[in-house]
Amino acid sequence: MATTKTEFNSSYIIGISFISALGGYLFGFDFAVISGALPFLRTEFMLNAWWEGFLTGSLALGCIVGCLAAGKIADRYGRKPGLAIAAFVFAVSSIGMAFSGNLSIFVAMRFAAGIGVGMASMLSPMYIAEVSPAKVRGRNVAINQLTIVIGILVTNLVNYKLADFGSDAWRWMFGLGVVPSILFLVGVIWLPESPRWLMQKGKNEQAKKILNKIGSPEFVKNTVGDIEKSMADHTGKQSYAAVFAKGVRPAVLVGITLAVFQQLCGINVVFNYTSTIFESVGASLDRQLFETVAIGLVNLIFTIFAMWQVDKLGRRPLMLIGSIGLSVTYIILAYLLQSGAAAGIVSIFVLLSISMYASSLAPVTWVLISEIFPNHIRGLASSVAIVSLWGAYFILVFTFPILAEKLGTYGPFYLYAGICFLGFLFVLKKVKETKGKTLEELENTFVGH
Numbered sequence: 001m002a003t004t005k006t007e008f009n010s011s012y013i014i015g016i017s018f019i020s021a022l023g024g025y026l027f028g029f030d031f032a033v034i035s036g037a038l039p040f041l042r043t044e045f046m047l048n049a050w051w052e053g054f055l056t057g058s059l060a061l062g063c064i065v066g067c068l069a070a071g072k073i074a075d076r077y078g079r080k081p082g083l084a085i086a087a088f089v090f091a092v093s094s095i096g097m098a099f100s101g102n103l104s105i106f107v108a109m110r111f112a113a114g115i116g117v118g119m120a121s122m123l124s125p126m127y128i129a130e131v132s133p134a135k136v137r138g139r140n141v142a143i144n145q146l147t148i149v150i151g152i153l154v155t156n157l158v159n160y161k162l163a164d165f166g167s168d169a170w171r172w173m174f175g176l177g178v179v180p181s182i183l184f185l186v187g188v189i190w191l192p193e194s195p196r197w198l199m200q201k202g203k204n205e206q207a208k209k210i211l212n213k214i215g216s217p218e219f220v221k222n223t224v225g226d227i228e229k230s231m232a233d234h235t236g237k238q239s240y241a242a243v244f245a246k247g248v249r250p251a252v253l254v255g256i257t258l259a260v261f262q263q264l265c266g267i268n269v270v271f272n273y274t275s276t277i278f279e280s281v282g283a284s285l286d287r288q289l290f291e292t293v294a295i296g297l298v299n300l301i302f303t304i305f306a307m308w309q310v311d312k313l314g315r316r317p318l319m320l321i322g323s324i325g326l327s328v329t330y331i332i333l334a335y336l337l338q339s340g341a342a343a344g345i346v347s348i349f350v351l352l353s354i355s356m357y358a359s360s361l362a363p364v365t366w367v368l369i370s371e372i373f374p375n376h377i378r379g380l381a382s383s384v385a386i387v388s389l390w391g392a393y394f395i396l397v398f399t400f401p402i403l404a405e406k407l408g409t410y411g412p413f414y415l416y417a418g419i420c421f422l423g424f425l426f427v428l429k430k431v432k433e434t435k436g437k438t439l440e441e442l443e444n445t446f447v448g449h
Contacts, residue, residue: 035271038276067118074379093110291350298351311435
């Protein structure tokens with residue numbers, strides 16, 4: 001379906017996309033806060049390598065539960081209630097982590113935070129994709145990644161400032177998560193429901209009212225027609241069996257593989273274990289925390305670059321450049337760590353790897369997951385892909401401290417370089433371009449091919 005610049009209400013779409021994407025900010029917050037807090041938590045809870053990995057990864061285990069719950073809630077009750085529940089859970093868990101009296105309570109609260117993050121990580125990009133016209137959908141879904149990296153940067157800056165508060169600084173780091181949670185909850189109240197979900201439930205008039213706010217009468221007519229056509233043969237009950245049905249299996253397998261690759265590419269080791277990496281080359285605690293700020297800043301700059309290019313250059317070229325670029329950069333980084341290079345030189349290649357990831361795998365994976373599944377299974381299929389993502393994240397962050405203890409901090413990066421090369425080959429062979437196509441047109445691209 002062709003669109004013109006005057007056919008849709010850009011300011012309204014961007015407004016509701018940013019509100020929905022506040023779920024990404026929560027993701028970024030909880031993702032980054034652990035990096036600044038780990039030096040304090042190691043002392044507070046006397047962590048060994050196993051517990052350090054499990055404490056960090058416990059967020060991912062909660063995310064898996066959150067994704068599974070969100071898929072059901074999104075398809076049964078709508079996208080909006082799921083976003084509200086995510087915000088509430090996150091607010092409660094932030095307070096719980098701040099007041100944790102022992103390791104067991106802290107891990108339980110971080111697991112609970114993961115439930116909220118998992119729900120938001122699935123629902124925010126899916127909601128944005130469903131309210132965005134094809135021409136700007138890639139950029140709008142990438143807004144979710146933008147709020148993630150803003151969350152990471154702001155949290156790293158706050159952690160850097162809080163580090164001088166003494167041994168209880170980590171409690172403030174986690175407790176401040178309640179602020180964006182409440183803002184997100186208030187914002188969700190204002191959001192309209194997804195018109196695609198409303199039409200699935202037979203609420204066509206409500207859907208048309210929302211679509212009229214999004215675009216012109218011609219846009220509404222075309223969109224309604226496309227949705228009705230895509231759902232004509234899929235009026236049955238949602239089920240995981242439908243997600244893995246033969247006709248949609250190719251799209252689901254592509255989504256799962258991309259989600260797993262985004263995590264096992266290894267970059268989140270750099271985000272979560274910045275202090276460990278720079279401690280291994282003799283950096284002070286102040287320098288370690290400063291590096292988290294530099295990482296957050298580079299992450300933001302290159303995410304904005306990806307938002308600019310995702311609907312121009314396309315999804316596939318960005319993924320190919322990022323995956324092969326990461327592979328090469330990791331080999332150099334591993335060699336530098338192995339040879340005991342100066343922290344400043346290590347920092348250059350750490351930041352280069354962040355730039356590669358932020359301009360490719362980070363935002364584009366979320367865009368593709370929000371696009372490639374058919375309307376009738378989008379909620380459940382998205383949850384399956386993102387559960388796979390969080391499972392891979394747990395494996396990555398749980399194993400790194402153990403691998404680093406056995407092989408040296410540099411050792412795992414040779415492994416991640418190999419994974420990135422395999423990811424490059426997968427994208428080259430299996431991923432098709434999606435830019436500029438409606439969600440309904442993409443059903444013919446990824447389903448049954």
